[in-house]
Amino acid sequence: MTSRRRFLGMAGAAATTATLLEIMTGAVRADAAPAADGLFRPAGKKANGKTVAILGAGPAGLTAAMRFLEAGYGVTVLEATGRVGGRTLTARPGDTITEVWDDGSVHTQTCAFSEGLYLNLGAGRIPYHHQRLIKLCRKLKVPLEPYIHTTTANLYQSGKAWHGDPKHNRRIANDTRGHIAQYLARVVGKASQSDDGLTPQQRERFIKLLIEFGALDKADRSYSGSTRSGLAKPISVMQMEEPADPLALSDLLAAEFWDHGFYQDCNWHWHTTSFQPVGGMDTTWRMLAAALPKGTITYDAPVHGIELADDGVRVTWTEEGEERSDRFDHCLSNIPLPVLRNGVALSGFSADFLTAVQKAPFAPACKVGWQANRRFWESDKYEIYGGISRIDHEIEQIWYPSNDYFSPDDKGTLTGAYCSYGRATTMGDRPHEERLRVAREGATKLHAEFASNAVVPDALGMSIAWHKMPYMRAAWADWQPGKPEHKGWYSTLIYPQGGNNRFLVIGDQVSALPGWQEGAVMSAEWAYEWIASAKPLARRPVQRVPDARELTTGQSAD
Numbered sequence: 001m002t003s004r005r006r007f008l009g010m011a012g013a014a015a016t017t018a019t020l021l022e023i024m025t026g027a028v029r030a031d032a033a034p035a036a037d038g039l040f041r042p043a044g045k046k047a048n049g050k051t052v053a054i055l056g057a058g059p060a061g062l063t064a065a066m067r068f069l070e071a072g073y074g075v076t077v078l079e080a081t082g083r084v085g086g087r088t089l090t091a092r093p094g095d096t097i098t099e100v101w102d103d104g105s106v107h108t109q110t111c112a113f114s115e116g117l118y119l120n121l122g123a124g125r126i127p128y129h130h131q132r133l134i135k136l137c138r139k140l141k142v143p144l145e146p147y148i149h150t151t152t153a154n155l156y157q158s159g160k161a162w163h164g165d166p167k168h169n170r171r172i173a174n175d176t177r178g179h180i181a182q183y184l185a186r187v188v189g190k191a192s193q194s195d196d197g198l199t200p201q202q203r204e205r206f207i208k209l210l211i212e213f214g215a216l217d218k219a220d221r222s223y224s225g226s227t228r229s230g231l232a233k234p235i236s237v238m239q240m241e242e243p244a245d246p247l248a249l250s251d252l253l254a255a256e257f258w259d260h261g262f263y264q265d266c267n268w269h270w271h272t273t274s275f276q277p278v279g280g281m282d283t284t285w286r287m288l289a290a291a292l293p294k295g296t297i298t299y300d301a302p303v304h305g306i307e308l309a310d311d312g313v314r315v316t317w318t319e320e321g322e323e324r325s326d327r328f329d330h331c332l333s334n335i336p337l338p339v340l341r342n343g344v345a346l347s348g349f350s351a352d353f354l355t356a357v358q359k360a361p362f363a364p365a366c367k368v369g370w371q372a373n374r375r376f377w378e379s380d381k382y383e384i385y386g387g388i389s390r391i392d393h394e395i396e397q398i399w400y401p402s403n404d405y406f407s408p409d410d411k412g413t414l415t416g417a418y419c420s421y422g423r424a425t426t427m428g429d430r431p432h433e434e435r436l437r438v439a440r441e442g443a444t445k446l447h448a449e450f451a452s453n454a455v456v457p458d459a460l461g462m463s464i465a466w467h468k469m470p471y472m473r474a475a476w477a478d479w480q481p482g483k484p485e486h487k488g489w490y491s492t493l494i495y496p497q498g499g500n501n502r503f504l505v506i507g508d509q510v511s512a513l514p515g516w517q518e519g520a521v522m523s524a525e526w527a528y529e530w531i532a533s534a535k536p537l538a539r540r541p542v543q544r545v546p547d548a549r550e551l552t553t554g555q556s557a558d
Contacts, residue, residue, distance in 0.1 A: 048072045056334030058086025059520035060506040062288045067528045080302035080471040084289045087122040090280030099468035119369040119413040120281040121464045125274040130518035142284045147274040148386025148402040150265045155389040161255035171229040178223035179249040181214020185221040260390045264554035308348030308498045331503045338473035356489035364424040364467035365475030368417035368439040371460035375412040376449040395442035428465030435463040476515035479545040491542040501530045515552035
């Protein structure tokens with residue numbers, strides 16, 4: 001729950017205290033809040049006489065709307081659902097999640113969290129170097145707080161080692177370093193210059209580096225444990241620090257922890273520090289929507305036809321049960337390609353473009369979230385304050401909240417499963433109740449408290465399979481550098497269609513960062529430059545498509 005002290009501290013950075021609180025808590029729709037003074041021209045005012053239709057009010061669509069309004073375009077945003085944010089979705093009490101399965105059946109959940117609690121079911125963090133998004137947050141005065149990706153108290157569990165007992169991140173990380181350093185120190189000590197090309201002085205320095213790197217004994221260069229990995233016993237006046245016994249190298253190798261995202265935070269997009277908007281990840285987009293002139297966004301308006309012509313783009317959609325159609329000078333489609341190819345009639349586009357729309361690959365993703373009636377992970381037993389625990393199980397990982405520590409009512413929410421690709425298909429094909437059962441089964445291997453329905457109630461569990469969400473049908477574009485055809489499709493999709501750059505696809509699906517909000521903002525800025533730049537842009541060949549699996553999971557498909 002957002003504390004009064006935190007709220008008052010951030011209120012000065014918001015347009016008004018009441019507006020921000022209403023947006024954060026979901027008390028009003030974003031379009032019902034007053035616009036931020038001076039950011040944009042009034043709705044309908046066309047300083048340059050040109051119009052643009054933006055299809056979809058996700059991060060890319062809203063960013064594009066802001067840019068084009070600032071440039072004096074008449075902007076119309078058509079959003080198929082009743083909310084903004086796309087896959088940046090935060091669940092709050094009373095919110096519903098509706099999935100449509102391949103057999104046509106509709107499955108709906110209602111969030112029953114306690115008042116003030118929320119859970120991000122889509123985007124989860126903003127890396128410090130995603131400066132497009134951070135600058136946008138600063139412009140909108142969105143309050144940000146640190147997001148903790150990893151703590152040394154986080155856990156890893158595997159049935160292949162330690163009799164299935166979970167081990168702390170600090171023990172696995174530092175004992176592995178110690179064993180590797182010991183081995184290398186022995187090899188370097190026996191090597192000659194012809195073996196490694198190092199001079200005796202360089203070899204001596206290398207060994208000193210290994211001793212410090214692995215916390216080795218300086219005398220015999222052996223590893224016998226370190227307080228880096230934790231303590232054998234709690235310290236007291238009479239009990240000094242004593243390192244825990246090191247985990248055996250044979251067990252570390254058997255655990256295969258490196259295959260389960262253990263080193264994800266070494267990768268660029270997971271480096272410390274990251275941020276999250278106070279009150280939920282969708283706060284950025286709700287605040288941006290609130291800042292747009294009233295009437296810019298039309299909700300519950302799914303598009304079902306796009307006709308590209310020499311003099312503009314005609315868009316057809318449904319609004320309040322009636323078919324509407326209008327012509328625009330330009331059109332940007334933030335519609336996910338799996339929806340564009342299956343639910344929208346396209347006319348006037350090139351054959352290459354239509355092929356790319358049909359063939360572009362997409363990946364599934366699935367999340368399970370819980371409300372816990374006791375923040376047991378912060379207890380003396382675990383001492384976990386944020387970060388991610390990992391497990392060799394279908395659920396793959398548990399995310400702990402990076403906010404509301406030491407909450408007076410001791411309640412909190414956490415992500416109890418987050419999987420993608422094959423495991424997401426398996427999890428997503430399960431009914432909601434079965435997803436909760438499997439998630440509880442996996443989480444209990446990390447925390448025995450998950451076995452208690454009183455501590456972690458099924459009634460307060462949420463799940464989402466993004467590939468079953470209407471108007472989404474996937475999680476992110478699954479570009480693979482090893483497949484030449486992907487480069488051709490990507491190269492087609494990122495460039496405009498029609499004369500005078502009439503139509504562009506936008507979204508993280510056509511960016512260097514699939515699956516990230518930064519990629520969505522990047523694509524909106526790219527589209528804006530093609531349409532509004534005073535100097536014509538040149539088409540350049542794409543050398544390489546993004547590695548989507550590596551960018552979204554930290555592990556390459558190759």
